Amino acid sequence: KAGVTQTPRYLIKTRGQQVTLSCSPISGHRSVSWYQQTPGQGLQFLFEYFSETQRNKGNFPGRFSGRQFSNSRSEMNVSTLELGDSALYLCASSLGGKMNTEAFFGQGTRLTVV
Amino acid sequence: GENVEQHPSTLSVQEGDSAVIKCTYSDSASNYFPWYKQELGKGPQLIIDIRSNVGEKKDQRIAVTLNKTAKHFSLHITETQPEDSAVYFCAFLGTQAGTALIFGKGTTLSVSS
Numbered sequence: 111k112a113g114v115t116q117t118p119r120y121l122i123k124t125r126g127q128q129v130t131l132s133c134s135p136i137s138g139h140r141s142v143s144w145y146q147q148t149p150g151q152g153l154q155f156l157f158e159y160f161s162e163t164q165r166n167k168g169n170f171p172g173r174f175s176g177r178q179f180s181n182s183r184s185e186m187n188v189s190t191l192e193l194g195d196s197a198l199y200l201c202a203s204s205l206g207g208k209m210n211t212e213a214f215f216g217q218g219t220r221l222t223v224v
Numbered sequence: 225g226e227n228v229e230q231h232p233s234t235l236s237v238q239e240g241d242s243a244v245i246k247c248t249y250s251d252s253a254s255n256y257f258p259w260y261k262q263e264l265g266k267g268p269q270l271i272i273d274i275r276s277n278v279g280e281k282k283d284q285r286i287a288v289t290l291n292k293t294a295k296h297f298s299l300h301i302t303e304t305q306p307e308d309s310a311v312y313f314c315a316f317l318g319t320q321a322g323t324a325l326i327f328g329k330g331t332t333l334s335v336s337s
Binding site for chain 1: 256258260265266267268269270273313315317318323324325326327328329330
């Protein structure tokens with residue numbers, strides 16, 4: 111069974127640009143959550159999508175957005191990039207039911223903003 | 225807000241020793257507590273989890289204990305091996321943000337042979 115796939119693995123962008131990251135969950139999983147990992151703040155929850163709807167949102171500015179498609183694949187978009195957005199962006203997939211909480215992470219996308 | 229404190233931040237042990245990592249969480253309503261291992265250049269890997277109706281769970285050399293009254297949970301690794309060297313994160317399922325996992329800051333475990 112294939113794991114969670116994130117593309118691309120690495121990205122370098124300039125301040126002010128926007129970026130789109132992609133996540134393909136484990137087959138059969140309907141929930142995709144996004145996390146930002148930085149040395150200073152650790153792992154922080156961005157948002158979660160379930161059946162194409164945003165189910166939860168963390169405490170990040172509106173520049174961070176996402177969506178989920180009917181095949182459960184998800185994309186995350188960051189607009190007007192700032193230097194502080196440099197981080198490892200991780201997505202996690204799970205079955206999504208109330209008791210099915212095991213979340214499996216992808217390898218992440220390393221975003222560097224210069 | 226919801227948070228979890230994780231100790232120690234670094235832990236060095238000799239191969240064959242045991243390692244213990246402890247976490248204290250803020251949300252007494254939480255019912256799910258996973259542990260993740262992250263190796264360099266990789267995403268976090270779920271290694272064990274425990275739900276609030278269980279006090280202890282074991283999987284080979286790894287065990288997790290949960291004390292809901294004290295809001296503590298711990299990871300125990302016995303007979304450590306060099307391949308156990310990694311960053312370990314505790315987490316709990318936040319109830320304020322629905323299905324979001326709230327992570328500790330991580331423990332860097334180094335096992336020397």
